[in-house]
Amino acid sequence: xxxxxxxxxxxxxxxxxxxxxxxxxxxxxxxxxxxxxxxxxxxxxxxxxxxxxxxxxxxxxxxxxxxxxxxxxxxxxxxxxxxxxxxxxxxxxxxxxxxxxxxxxxxxxxxxxxxxxxxxxxxxxxxxxxxxxxxxxxxxxxxxxxxxxxxxxxxxxxxxxxxxxxxxxxxxxxxxxxxxxxxxxxxxxxxxxxxxxxxxxxxxxxxxxxxxxxxxxxxxxxxxxxxxxxxxxxxxxxxxxxxxxxxxxxxxxxxxxxxxxxxxxxxxxxxxxxxxxxxxxxxxxxxxxxxxxxxxxxxxxxxxxxxxxxxxxxxxxxxxxxxxxxxxxxxxxxxxxxxxxxxxxxxx
Amino acid sequence: xxxxxxxxxxxxxxxxxxxxxxxxxxxxxxxxxxxxxxxxxxxxxxxxxxxxxxxxxxxxxxxxxxxxxxxxxxxxxxxxxxxxxxxxxxxxxxxxxxxxxxxxxxxxxxxxxxxxxxxxxxxxxxxxxxxxxxxxxxxxxxxxxxxxxxxxxxxxxxxxxxxxxxxxxxxxxxxxxxxxxxxxxxxxxxxxxxxxxxxxxxxxxxxxxxxxxxxxxxxxxxxxxxxxxxxxxxxxxxxxxxxxxxxxxxxxxxxxxxxxxxxxxxxxxxxxxxxxxxxxxxxxxxxxxxxxxxxxxxxxxxxxxxxxxxxxxxxxxxxxxxxxxxxxxxxxxxxxxxxxxxxxxxxx
DNA sequence: GGTTAGCACTCGTCAGGGGAGAGTGCTAAT
DNA sequence: ATTAGCACTCTCCCCTGACGAGTGCTAACC
Numbered sequence: 001x002x003x004x005x006x007x008x009x010x011x012x013x014x015x016x017x018x019x020x021x022x023x024x025x026x027x028x029x030x031x032x033x034x035x036x037x038x039x040x041x042x043x044x045x046x047x048x049x050x051x052x053x054x055x056x057x058x059x060x061x062x063x064x065x066x067x068x069x070x071x072x073x074x075x076x077x078x079x080x081x082x083x084x085x086x087x088x089x090x091x092x093x094x095x096x097x098x099x100x101x102x103x104x105x106x107x108x109x110x111x112x113x114x115x116x117x118x119x120x121x122x123x124x125x126x127x128x129x130x131x132x133x134x135x136x137x138x139x140x141x142x143x144x145x146x147x148x149x150x151x152x153x154x155x156x157x158x159x160x161x162x163x164x165x166x167x168x169x170x171x172x173x174x175x176x177x178x179x180x181x182x183x184x185x186x187x188x189x190x191x192x193x194x195x196x197x198x199x200x201x202x203x204x205x206x207x208x209x210x211x212x213x214x215x216x217x218x219x220x221x222x223x224x225x226x227x228x229x230x231x232x233x234x235x236x237x238x239x240x241x242x243x244x245x246x247x248x249x250x251x252x253x254x255x256x257x258x259x260x261x262x263x264x265x266x267x268x269x270x271x272x273x274x275x276x277x278x279x280x281x282x283x284x285x286x287x288x289x290x291x292x293x294x295x296x297x298x299x300x301x302x303x304x305x306x307x308x309x310x311x312x313x314x315x316x317x318x319x320x321x322x323x324x325x326x327x328x329x330x331x332x333x334x335x336x337x338x339x340x341x342x343x344x345x346x347x348x
Numbered sequence: 349x350x351x352x353x354x355x356x357x358x359x360x361x362x363x364x365x366x367x368x369x370x371x372x373x374x375x376x377x378x379x380x381x382x383x384x385x386x387x388x389x390x391x392x393x394x395x396x397x398x399x400x401x402x403x404x405x406x407x408x409x410x411x412x413x414x415x416x417x418x419x420x421x422x423x424x425x426x427x428x429x430x431x432x433x434x435x436x437x438x439x440x441x442x443x444x445x446x447x448x449x450x451x452x453x454x455x456x457x458x459x460x461x462x463x464x465x466x467x468x469x470x471x472x473x474x475x476x477x478x479x480x481x482x483x484x485x486x487x488x489x490x491x492x493x494x495x496x497x498x499x500x501x502x503x504x505x506x507x508x509x510x511x512x513x514x515x516x517x518x519x520x521x522x523x524x525x526x527x528x529x530x531x532x533x534x535x536x537x538x539x540x541x542x543x544x545x546x547x548x549x550x551x552x553x554x555x556x557x558x559x560x561x562x563x564x565x566x567x568x569x570x571x572x573x574x575x576x577x578x579x580x581x582x583x584x585x586x587x588x589x590x591x592x593x594x595x596x597x598x599x600x601x602x603x604x605x606x607x608x609x610x611x612x613x614x615x616x617x618x619x620x621x622x623x624x625x626x627x628x629x630x631x632x633x634x635x636x637x638x639x640x641x642x643x644x645x646x647x648x649x650x651x652x653x654x655x656x657x658x659x660x661x662x663x664x665x666x667x668x669x670x671x672x673x674x675x676x677x678x679x680x681x682x683x684x685x686x687x688x689x690x691x692x693x694x695x696x
Numbered sequence: 697g698g699t700t701a702g703c704a705c706t707c708g709t710c711a712g713g714g715g716a717g718a719g720t721g722c723t724a725a726t
Numbered sequence: 727a728t729t730a731g732c733a734c735t736c737t738c739c740c741c742t743g744a745c746g747a748g749t750g751c752t753a754a755c756c
């Protein structure tokens with residue numbers, strides 16, 4: 001399992017070269033470009049060894065080698081040095097968070113954009129499952145005769161609103177009452193609890209407004225649905241620049257996969273809830289149509305609790321060093337920003 | 349300029365066949381498939397005439413003909429019969445609007461989705477320029493110590509919110525006051541006016557809260573920016589199914605074009621503000637990289653006033669009969685729904 | 697024993713050539 | 727005016743052969 005120093009160097013050179021050029025790498029190239037002090041023949045012998053050990057593959061006899069899944073894995077685990085972000089990139093990140101508003105959806109979207117932009121691959125960001133979320137605040141605002149806005153604020157700073165119709169005989173004062181009852185009952189509780197027990201109590205207190213209560217609960221439900229769907233997915237077009245996606249059929253199957261919410265969630269489940277950055281390569285992703293893709297993901301946190309995941313999806317021939325650095329940096333950055341925004345106030 | 353009956357029939361057959369198959373159409377095919385009572389040779393003569401008159405083109409000597417821009421134009425103007433929607437499609441439309449909420453952005457997005465889904469091309473929907481919009485309502489809602497939500501409701505039913513920080517010494521009561529002043533001054537005025545004169549008055553009345561006023565104005569500004577950007581663009585992937593977009597380079601140039609807001613707006617400017625459906629074909633779009641595309645667009649209205657535009661973008665080889673019908677149907681449908689939602693209440 | 701030069705071999709790519717097929721235009725007959 | 731026949735054109739596809747990149751093996755070298 002362990003490789004001697006020269007084999008490591010050669011494997012690293014092959015992986016890096018293949019990542020750059022997307023062409024199978026030959027012994028001559030390696031010997032020349034990375035000037036080892038040895039001849040191509042020697043490299044060839046080493047490459048044959050590496051292939052036998054499972055780190056390299058040959059698309060056909062007599063073409064160069066390309067890294068196998070195992071080769072990439074070894075590279076990621078032992079060989080690569082994270083390529084830390086340069087000052088311009090850090091600057092870009094700072095600037096793009098600076099003027100952002102306080103709402104979590106904005107922050108998420110912004111992070112996704114940055115992720116795609118900095119890596120040139122596809123970016124995914126998810127917020128956590130709503131059931132663990134807490135309702136912070138509910139308010140009914142009279143709008144016009146016959147209409148009102150329901151405003152729901154969730155704990156990590158998400159705001160939802162909806163316009164609803166009112167029965168004829170409701171006054172602004174009634175709305176105020178309803179808001180109060182709702183807040184008293186709901187505030188600070190998790191979504192899952194609300195659905196089970198609280199709703200009955202509220203019904204009792206607000207029998208008069210049966211219809212309204214129903215509507216409000218609907219919005220809350222919708223918020224959770226909406227939120228579940230809120231996977232940011234961006235930078236898919238970046239994939240078109242990768243030579244492995246130069247035929248339309250491949251692109252179409254990938255796109256249709258990415259349209260499936262469920263699959264995206266699956267992609268992001270790191271299994272273990274590791275801290276730190278997780279890299280899954282090719283077959284490790286299980287899904288048959290993704291064998292030529294890799295995912296680099298990490299969880300971001302709010303005051304130490306894992307809140308959601310950010311991830312980059314690209315071809316297995318991915319710039320791991322760069323991507324891992326970016327994901328790591330953005331995760332930390334995101335956690336820090338969320339702490340600043342919501343941490344101190346969000347109780348406990 | 350006028351064509352005799354047989355030429356019309358032949359032109360129609362060629363256009364329809366080419367739209368179906370994407371292959372140049374030969375005289376034999378026409379004679380056989382569309383059983384005219386005449387031989388291919390006759391058709392050939394007619395086709396030669398049509399080519400001379402500018403309705404057809406030959407990719408190279410001795411291949412079939414394809415319609416020219418002018419050919420499509422004649423087809424759209426004189427030959428095609430609109431393919432009215434079948435019951436299943438109407439049903440789909442009804443269902444997808446039924447449970448939709450009252451907010452305009454939802455309605456827009458829904459319409460865009462439907463448009464893409466029904467036509468299998470790319471769909472665009474724009475809302476009108478914000479400057480003509482009217483602020484209906486503003487409210488500050490205290491959220492926590494130190495934070496508040498600003499809620500802005502625009503006239504055609506769009507709602508925006510933003511969380512903002514408060515100075516230490518502001519009370520819920522202060523917020524109420526500010527809301528009142530804002531509403532008194534702003535309600536019912538157009539955005540453009542607000543920016544010029546009202547802001548000064550408000551400043552005077554609310555000197556104490558200078559910082560807050562600024563933040564609120566910012567949100568309003570942002571709303572307008574956000575709204576300007578709010579061009580719904582969907583179904584772009586449908587394009588990948590069209591043979592004319594089977595090479596990646598073409599797709600990439602198209603995508604990069606569609607990323608440019610300005611260009612999209614230009615695409616949707618119908619020049620004349622016609623009622624009804626406008627079709628622009630190939631070169632009529634002006635833009636060099638869109639010579640092989642067509643746009644079918646129409647304005648939707650709120651109580652008779654044009655409010656925004658919906659459009660379908662596809663290859664020149666587009667199913668015009670179908671698309672025109674869908675655009676027409678959805679425009680009317682959309683106008684009707686908007687009237688129901690906002691019409692009766694929206695002043696006047 | 698590790699390293700290297702040399703050499704035969706394999707395989708993919710690319711340009712060139714030829715045949716098949718589709719479609720045309722023209723001419724002459726109907 | 728219509729049609730059949732025919733020569734012509736052009737694309738597409740397949741086959742071929744040359745080329746180049748890269749390999750594996752063997753024998754020589756340090």
